[in-house]
Amino acid sequence: MSILIKNIKQLVQVYDHNVMIVKGEAMKTLPVLKNAYLYIEHDTIIEYGEMEYCEGIEAETIVDATGKLVLPSWCDSHTHIVYAGNRTSEFVDRINGLSYEDIANRGGGILNSAKLLQETSEEDLYNQSINRLEELIRMGTGAFEIKTGYGLTVEAELKMLKVIKRIKQESLAKITPTLLAAHAIPADYKTKKEDYIKLITEKLIPKAAKLNVSHYIDVFCEEGYFDLEDTETILKAAAKYKMQPKIHVNQFNILGGVGLGVKYNALSVDHLEELNNDDIEALKKSETMPVALPGCSYFLSIPYTPARQIIDAGLPIAIATDYNPGSAPSGNMNFIVSAACIKLKMTPEEAINAATINGAYAMGISSMYGSITRGKKANLIITKPLNDYSEIPYAFAHNPVDQVIINGQLKDIKNPEENFRI
Numbered sequence: 001m002s003i004l005i006k007n008i009k010q011l012v013q014v015y016d017h018n019v020m021i022v023k024g025e026a027m028k029t030l031p032v033l034k035n036a037y038l039y040i041e042h043d044t045i046i047e048y049g050e051m052e053y054c055e056g057i058e059a060e061t062i063v064d065a066t067g068k069l070v071l072p073s074w075c076d077s078h079t080h081i082v083y084a085g086n087r088t089s090e091f092v093d094r095i096n097g098l099s100y101e102d103i104a105n106r107g108g109g110i111l112n113s114a115k116l117l118q119e120t121s122e123e124d125l126y127n128q129s130i131n132r133l134e135e136l137i138r139m140g141t142g143a144f145e146i147k148t149g150y151g152l153t154v155e156a157e158l159k160m161l162k163v164i165k166r167i168k169q170e171s172l173a174k175i176t177p178t179l180l181a182a183h184a185i186p187a188d189y190k191t192k193k194e195d196y197i198k199l200i201t202e203k204l205i206p207k208a209a210k211l212n213v214s215h216y217i218d219v220f221c222e223e224g225y226f227d228l229e230d231t232e233t234i235l236k237a238a239a240k241y242k243m244q245p246k247i248h249v250n251q252f253n254i255l256g257g258v259g260l261g262v263k264y265n266a267l268s269v270d271h272l273e274e275l276n277n278d279d280i281e282a283l284k285k286s287e288t289m290p291v292a293l294p295g296c297s298y299f300l301s302i303p304y305t306p307a308r309q310i311i312d313a314g315l316p317i318a319i320a321t322d323y324n325p326g327s328a329p330s331g332n333m334n335f336i337v338s339a340a341c342i343k344l345k346m347t348p349e350e351a352i353n354a355a356t357i358n359g360a361y362a363m364g365i366s367s368m369y370g371s372i373t374r375g376k377k378a379n380l381i382i383t384k385p386l387n388d389y390s391e392i393p394y395a396f397a398h399n400p401v402d403q404v405i406i407n408g409q410l411k412d413i414k415n416p417e418e419n420f421r422i
């Protein structure tokens with residue numbers, strides 16, 4: 001199977017060498033080829049160049065992209081897309097004045113989603129989750145990290161892992177599973193948190209490792225959830241099974257989770273709505289990707305991650321949706337790219353770098369995803385007619401996507417019958 005896309009107005013994020021990460025000042029650059037073609041065979045980007053060099057190239061499918069842009073699919077490195085039902089009643093409670101913390105303190109929040117998930121069959125959970133995922137493929141996302149964390153029992157966490165495994169096997173999208181082993185303390189363990197941590201380290205992690213689905217471990221390191229010591233205990237237990245940390249830190253309070261993540265060679269530290277100089281200094285000495293989640297800040301009306309401080313310190317940053325039922329019930333990366341510009345004061349170049357190559361890095365897949373590079377996977381967005389890539393974040397809440405190519409397959413996203421499964 002081969003596809004030739006011709007007359008591309010801007011071929012965005014195009015690299016001759018295999019870029020893995022973009023940091024600091026370099027994030028201001030987004031390499032673009034104007035009036036270009038792109039040639040794909042099977043699932044792989046084979047060649048690209050200016051239209052004058054396209055002569056003689058033949059393909060089974062020809063796409064005329066006159067007036068349109070082509071860029072790598074969004075790489076969403078932080079989602080909780082596998083969940084049951086929703087939490088609209090808490091949404092209304094918050095409108096009426098309760099905080100996220102108030103809701104959690106009265107037994108709602110994550111515990112609410114866990115109860116629903118425990119009562120939901122594996123099949124139903126799979127169907128709810130894959131439907132959400134496919135809606136997002138239509139909006140341009142081609143790679144997703146998916147966390148467990150709404151199980152809160154060994155059995156329900158393993159059910160989540162099995163659902164993620166099935167999505168990974170069946171979807172054309174690239175899936176990176178993460179075991180969010182410690183997301184909240186279940187009501188039964190309220191006065192015996194140590195016992196719950198033992199359950200995680202002695203039962204859940206070994207059983208999850210046996211399933212061999214996830215190579216990443218996550219903990220919600222936060223006041224009222226898991227403190228620094230708990231987090232370290234869990235990261236140590238997971239390290240025995242070679243699970244690398246990707247952790248929730250600094251959402252509401254700074255506990256030292258960034259430094260701890262760096263100490264355990266975290267692939268990413270996510271949220272960072274609160275951040276201090278020690279955190280910046282720790283990140284400077286690391287290979288860890290800071291990840292901002294502007295959809296969560298928007299939905300909960302909490303501070304936005306200080307992305308300028310991070311980038312101006314020479315660091316990289318990725319942006320992701322945090323798609324979940326409690327703090328960010330949207331997985332629309334187009335909105336996240338806009339919010340990064342409007343609220344985090346990132347330039348369009350920085351935001352697109354953060355949503356593509358750096359998002360891929362935060363999932364450990366940037367050698368194959370996140371840029372238009374020969375040999376990388378053909379996961380692409382073909383936009384509606386646009387003059388420039390900066391119109392993507394500018395027209396916030398618009399959908400710039402016209403067609404997608406996912407794992408080398410051209411998809412008609414306007415057709416409700418279109419399928420995105422292998």
Ligand SMILES: N=CN[C@@H](CCC(=O)O)C(=O)O
Nearest residue numbers: 110220296322324325326327
């Ligand atoms: N903060 C921890 N976990 C999710 C929210 C979970 C929920 O409220 O259901 C987050 O990343 O925001």
Ligand SMILES: [Zn+2]
Nearest residue numbers: 078080248322
């Ligand atoms: Zn999250």
